[in-house]
Amino acid sequence: MGRALSLAVIFFLVLLPLGVGGSTLFQLPVFSQELVQELLWQSWLQSAFVSFTFTVGLILAVCYLSLWLGQRITAGLSSSRIAPLLAVPHAALAVGLMVLLSPSGWLVRLVHSLFELFPSPPAHWWIADKSLVTMAVVLVIKEVPFLLLMIAAQRDQLPIQRWQTQAQSMGYSVRRCWWLVVVPALLPRLKFPLFAIAIYTLSVVDIALMVGPNTPPLIAPRVHEASLRFSDLASLEAWLGQWLMIVLGAMLFVVVAINQTVYRRFGLDAIGRPNGHSAQRICSGFGSQLLLWLCGLAVLALIVQSVAGTWFYPALWPQQWSLGRWINEWPYAWPLLQNSLWLAVVSAAIGVAGALLVLERQRSQRKKALAWLPLLLLLIPQLPIVLGWQRALGQDAGWLWLLWSHAAFTFPYAYLVLHGAYISFPSRWLYQAQSLGHSPFNAWLHVLLPQLRGSVALAFAVGVAVSIAQYLPTLWLAGVSYPTVTTETVSLAAGGDWRMASVYALLQALIPVVLLVWASRQGNQQRWKSKHVRN
Amino acid sequence: MLEIKHLTISKQQHVFLSVESLQVAGGSVLTLMGPSGSGKSTLLKWLLGEPLPDFQIAGELWLNGKQRDQLPIHARKIGLLHQQGDLFPHLRVLDNLLFALPRKDPRRHQAALEALEAMQLSDKANAWPHQLSGGEQARVALMRALLAQPEALLLDEPFSSLDTALRGTVREWVFAQLKQRDISVMLVTHDKEDAPGTIISMKELTHA
Numbered sequence: 001m002g003r004a005l006s007l008a009v010i011f012f013l014v015l016l017p018l019g020v021g022g023s024t025l026f027q028l029p030v031f032s033q034e035l036v037q038e039l040l041w042q043s044w045l046q047s048a049f050v051s052f053t054f055t056v057g058l059i060l061a062v063c064y065l066s067l068w069l070g071q072r073i074t075a076g077l078s079s080s081r082i083a084p085l086l087a088v089p090h091a092a093l094a095v096g097l098m099v100l101l102s103p104s105g106w107l108v109r110l111v112h113s114l115f116e117l118f119p120s121p122p123a124h125w126w127i128a129d130k131s132l133v134t135m136a137v138v139l140v141i142k143e144v145p146f147l148l149l150m151i152a153a154q155r156d157q158l159p160i161q162r163w164q165t166q167a168q169s170m171g172y173s174v175r176r177c178w179w180l181v182v183v184p185a186l187l188p189r190l191k192f193p194l195f196a197i198a199i200y201t202l203s204v205v206d207i208a209l210m211v212g213p214n215t216p217p218l219i220a221p222r223v224h225e226a227s228l229r230f231s232d233l234a235s236l237e238a239w240l241g242q243w244l245m246i247v248l249g250a251m252l253f254v255v256v257a258i259n260q261t262v263y264r265r266f267g268l269d270a271i272g273r274p275n276g277h278s279a280q281r282i283c284s285g286f287g288s289q290l291l292l293w294l295c296g297l298a299v300l301a302l303i304v305q306s307v308a309g310t311w312f313y314p315a316l317w318p319q320q321w322s323l324g325r326w327i328n329e330w331p332y333a334w335p336l337l338q339n340s341l342w343l344a345v346v347s348a349a350i351g352v353a354g355a356l357l358v359l360e361r362q363r364s365q366r367k368k369a370l371a372w373l374p375l376l377l378l379l380i381p382q383l384p385i386v387l388g389w390q391r392a393l394g395q396d397a398g399w400l401w402l403l404w405s406h407a408a409f410t411f412p413y414a415y416l417v418l419h420g421a422y423i424s425f426p427s428r429w430l431y432q433a434q435s436l437g438h439s440p441f442n443a444w445l446h447v448l449l450p451q452l453r454g455s456v457a458l459a460f461a462v463g464v465a466v467s468i469a470q471y472l473p474t475l476w477l478a479g480v481s482y483p484t485v486t487t488e489t490v491s492l493a494a495g496g497d498w499r500m501a502s503v504y505a506l507l508q509a510l511i512p513v514v515l516l517v518w519a520s521r522q523g524n525q526q527r528w529k530s531k532h533v534r535n
Numbered sequence: 536m537l538e539i540k541h542l543t544i545s546k547q548q549h550v551f552l553s554v555e556s557l558q559v560a561g562g563s564v565l566t567l568m569g570p571s572g573s574g575k576s577t578l579l580k581w582l583l584g585e586p587l588p589d590f591q592i593a594g595e596l597w598l599n600g601k602q603r604d605q606l607p608i609h610a611r612k613i614g615l616l617h618q619q620g621d622l623f624p625h626l627r628v629l630d631n632l633l634f635a636l637p638r639k640d641p642r643r644h645q646a647a648l649e650a651l652e653a654m655q656l657s658d659k660a661n662a663w664p665h666q667l668s669g670g671e672q673a674r675v676a677l678m679r680a681l682l683a684q685p686e687a688l689l690l691d692e693p694f695s696s697l698d699t700a701l702r703g704t705v706r707e708w709v710f711a712q713l714k715q716r717d718i719s720v721m722l723v724t725h726d727k728e729d730a731p732g733t734i735i736s737m738k739e740l741t742h743a
Contacts, residue, residue, distance in 0.1 A: 364586075366588065427585075428617060428621065429621060429623065431583060431585050431608060431615065432615060432617070432621045433623075433634070434584075434607070434608035434609040435583060435608055435609070435611075435613060435614050435615040435680075435683070435685075436609075436614070436634060436635040436679065436680070436683040437609050437635070437637070437683050438609055438634075439607075439609050440607070440608075440609070442609075443609075446634070447623055447625075450625045451623075451624065451625050453625075
């Protein structure tokens with residue numbers, strides 16, 4: 001039964017969409033060997049190469065930066081500090097960071113007001129409007145908190161305190177124990193989350209459109225652009241591009257898989273040499289603070305930008321303040337906000353319910369490891385899948401399919417967030433409740449669920465954040481009937497209207513921030529009650 | 536009366552535990568002792584009804600004349616007390632006690648409050664479990680198990696987390712409560728001092 005369901009999921013969610021379109025393309029007159037070769041060798045391979053190397057660099061940076069910062073992450077810290085970082089959607093953060101860090105941004109203005117170094121915006125500033133560096137900064141700031149959350153969840157399942165005590169009794173510092181003992185145990189457990197980050201980076205379209213490079217463009221925006229043109233050649237390009245992305249995805253899986261082997265082979269030797277400095281721990285604390293500050297300043301920049309009237313360079317603050325943009329835009333923004341809100345709440349609830357069902361089945365089967373099937377849609381580039389859905393369902397598929405497409409992505413994230421806490425929940429409590437006369441469902445409802453309230457709330461809030469941030473499924477399945485604040489933010493930002501984009505980016509960030517702060521409070525309230533009793 | 540008949544527990548075709556016949560009368564305590572890995576906990580899990588997917592099990596469990604081995608945990612009328620006490624941390628003391636009483640019972644609040652009074656813990660009704668001492672936690676956990684009106688009770692090292700000074704007092708109080716209610720008790724412990732009635736080693740049990 002389970003195997004049949006797995007095969008059905010793979011067939012309907014992945015194979016069928018990927019196959020749609022391919023069979024008809026082969027009958028087109030434009031499809032010829034020469035053309036394919038020309039397309040591939042002239043520019044697609046260049047885009048593929050840049051996308052691949054960029055993604056490999058980014059996942060390694062995110063992985064080791066997170067592990068470095070993760071030394072100081074505890075369960076309490078994870079929910080209270082990571083939540084705000086997770087909450088701000090990618091697109092909103094990209095707009096905020098551009099307002100903060102671009103050549104005419106707040107940072108340059110601040111430096112000029114202090115030292116009078118930049119009377120005009122610097123021509124060769126390190127962070128351009130559209131570049132790989134800009135995109136890398138946005139993605140690192142967004143993906144590091146996600147991986148930190150995963151590290152925090154896995155930390156709870158490892159006897160790290162015992163290992164550190166043992167290691168210290170043998171003369172190792174806490175830092176060296178972290179890199180020599182804890183990290184090798186963590187890396188295999190982070191394989192799926194890391195791969196999900198790799199696939200996201202490879203196939204993200206909205207961030208690439210907003211802040212990614214144009215020359216050469218990354219592969220995902222190229223496929224997106226090709227899919228918007230209505231010609232046989234464009235269809236062929238989109239089809240070839242999507243398969244190229246799948247091949248790159250497979251190559252990235254190999255990179256993530258050998259990462260832990262390479263670390264064991266070379267990394268451990270390097271760390272084995274005694275060079276302990278306590279400065280590194282201080283730096284890792286500073287690093288997590290820097291992430292928080294950057295994120296907070298980006299949101300502040302959005303707020304200021306959205307209410308700025310006249311604001312000429314190099315003034316640090318706007319010469320005029322105005323609510324005009326908000327007032328004028330509200331009648332247009334309100335329906336988009338409503339669409340975002342109901343989609344997010346319902347799809348997150350479906351995603352969490354699905355994750356709970358899968359995890360309960362996994363727990364009853366005593367399978368503790370992360371399963372790949374629930375994560376399937378995070379492990380395959382989103383763009384080819386959604387393109388296939390669009391081909392199968394049409395461009396205006398209706399609200400039900402739109403909701404389904406959002407839930408398809410909230411579910412794996414909810415599963416990832418809930419997995420650690422759910423699987424490590426002691427079964428004896430459930431048996432205890434049943435021995436008091438409660439049915440298995442009652443025991444689950446009144447004992448397990450309330451105790452995992454914090455994790456469930458966090459999974460729901462992350463699900464909301466994921467749904468709010470969905471760009472391609474919304475645009476391609478119901479972009480005309482159900483536009484959201486995200487489709488509008490990306491549209492405005494890609495067109496360079498950063499001020500108007502700030503208004504929509506703030507609206508986009510509002511719901512997840514509120515929900516994730518609420519979820520972290522739920523987690524904190526629950527933790528203090530159970531910390532002395534739970535074994 | 537708790538009765539085990541023709542019980543065989545095997546793991547990978549190897550007979551792990553075999554009990555031809557074992558009886559524990561109401562109001563009496565049978566203590567099982569044996570080294571780690573001898574099957575004490577597995578036996579308790581089978582009696583309670585926990586799934587044991589790694590074992591092949593054949594045998595019958597009878598309680599007060601009714602066969603119970605095919606029933607789910609919540610229908611067996613067998614209570615459980617672990618060494619950790621297992622008070623639910625998300626419920627206050629009074630709510631932990633209420634959890635063991637049927638929701639439709641109009642007297643459930645009264646019964647829970649009376650139970651607290653009997654333990655001289657009325658002032659702890661609104662306390663969280665972690666705010667209780669080890670002895671108080673053990674007493675509330677036992678009272679919660681008793682409020683569910685079990686016909687048999689399984690005690691898995693219930694006193695081992697208590698300090699020596701407290702242990703004797705709590706132990707006497709627990710066994711007095713159980714005797715008063717005529718409940719069949721199976722106790723697993725490493726400490727002979729904790730065992731009030733018949734003691735049987737796992738080795739003897741296998742040959743019983």
